[in-house]
Amino acid sequence: MSRPDYYKFLSSRANLIEPSPIREMVSKIAVKSKTRQVISFAAGEPDPDVIPRELYAELSSELFKKVRIIGNYSPADGVIDLKNEIAGFMKEFEGVSTNPENIVVTLGGSQAIDLIGRLLLDPGDMVLTENPSYVNTLLVWKHYGVQIKGIPMDDHGLIPEELDRALSKLSKEGKRVKLLYTIPTGQNPSGLTLAQERRKHVLEIASKYDILVVEDTAYNHLLYEPIEVKTLRSMDKEGRVIYVGSFSKVLGTGLRIGWLEGPLEIVEKAKMAKGPMDMCPPVPMQYLVLEVLRNKVFKHVKERAIEAYRLKRDLMIKAIEKYLPGIKYTRPVAGMFVLIWLPRNIEAAQFTEVLLEKYDVAAIPATPFYTDESGRSVVRLNFSMAKTDLIDEGIRRIGELLKELTT
Structure with missing residues (x-):
């Protein structure tokens, strides 16, 4: 044999x-x-x-004593109290008004990005990103058979005129462009930040060509200079921005708590797709992040x-x-x-x-x-x-x- x-x-x-x-x-x-x-x-x-490992140790010890279901499943889209806190967090820190129903708690921002690929991308679709862009997003979306085109950047981030030029050309070629993926603040790998005046322009271009924008906010809370950087989601008037959030870069990558926030039509599908994948995010970590937010220590x-x-x-x-x-x-x-x-x-x-x-x-x-x-x-x-x-x-x-x- x-x-x-x-x-x-x-x-x-x-x-x-x-x-x-x-x-x-x-x-x-x-x-x-x-x-x-x-x-x-x-x-x-x-x-x-x-x-703050010592803080996590203290909180975890108390959580395992007082939270009876900490060793059980949570809803696939996350503990409801955590979703409430995330909605409040987005309002306080990002200027985004949203509801817990529009939020899905994920295994870090990475799972949210994969979910978006599963739900929105078909083989042959065209996706636009900054050039360069986060390599793991490029890798995971390639699994879905998409074509990826990078848009040039300069010292002020993605160049809106280049984005407009690329979309115009692709439209004339009959290419189906679904979305733009961007990390506007502290971009990985470049460290560049999209200038505030360009953010409005990017949204205008997305509206002009009827595409969605996936905003990865992984580095939003590591801002070292007193400059204005509003999230695209907070400036979005048409519901075109799908927000990918993560606590990894501040609270710790090993916690694996991120979230997806967006229109109910997409969020509901995300909940359905996610359940059979992982049943739920790690429950102890959900409660740990919940306590960090409740106790106002994130800041x-x-x-x-x-x-x-x-x-x-x-x-x-x-x-x-x-x-x-x-x-x-x-x-x-x-x-x-x-x-x-x-x-x-x-x-x-x-x-x-x-x-x-x-x-x-x-x-x-x-x-x-x-x-x-x-x-x-x-x-x-x-x-x-x-x-x-x-x-x-x-x-x-x-x-x-x-x-x-x-x-």
């Missing part, structure tokens, strides 16, 4: 699945870290020392995170200017990331491989975040997880490798 040829049993959709470059790099870092100290600019997470946790990450951002920018003179880079006013552009003859993937193996510094090649070949020499650096006293040294080593390759 021979083993089956398992590949012949795979669905056609399985052939669209691609590996995550982030996960691959994390695995390499883990192996390397067993024998060497690695300075990592690779992750996209909160600093464990900024997350305190957020302010602590902003103070810590602003310092790290400033240290990274200072080091880039010191050790990488002449290199193009982004200057984030929000989020967790900086992009740097290597000379065109250097490929980011090879550069980061050598950087890890020879210099014990981890970074992510930004190439997979791009929808075309324009990112082959771009590297993403994360500052939120980096150790404060090692940021300067890590950037110095990047400069050392760059000098080695260019002299």
Whole structure:
């Protein structure tokens, strides 16, 4: 008897699945870290020392004593009290008036994005994103057989004129464009923030071409400068924006509590689709986040995170200017990331491989975040997880490798 040829049993959709470059790099870092100290600019997470673990321990201890159903299922769309608090949170922090009925609690923002793909996207549909865009959104929506076109950005975020130009061209070609996916604030991977005056223009263009907008707000609460950045959802007068929220970047990625908010027609379908997938989000984590919101401590946790990450951002920018003179880079006013552009003859993937193996510094090649070949020499650096006293040294080593390759 021979083993089956398992590949012949795979669905056609399985052939669209691609590996995550982030996960691959994390695995390499883990192996390397067993024998060497690695300075990592690779992750996209909160600093464990900024997350209020002691508070979580206290709240969790009390919750397991007083919440009788904490070990049972909740409704598939989330604990109703949590949905009420999220609605209040959106009003207080995002200027969005909504109802609990319009909210579905999800396994982080990632599940909300996948749900949107399941509900709205058919094979052959066209999706527009910023270029570059969040790689995991690109990967998961490719599972649904869509075509993805990136819209150029500049220092002020997505360029509305380029969006209009692309939609006009696609319309003339008879292409079916369903939606625009955007991370307007502290964008991943660029760290760029869409200028306030452009946000209104983006909504006007969406209305003009009758498309939906998926607004990913993962980094909205890590804003380091006193600038005005209203959510697209709060400015939306036509119900075109589907809001993807997440507590991951402030409260902790491991909590896995996010949400989808949007029109009832879509939300009701999301509830139906989600139930058979996971039954419900993790109930203990739902109640933990509920207690954080009820006790009004989110703002305190957020302010602590902003103070810590602003310092790290400033240290990274200072080091880039010191050790990488002449290199193009982004200057984030929000989020967790900086992009740097290597000379065109250097490929980011090879550069980061050598950087890890020879210099014990981890970074992510930004190439997979791009929808075309324009990112082959771009590297993403994360500052939120980096150790404060090692940021300067890590950037110095990047400069050392760059000098080695260019002299």
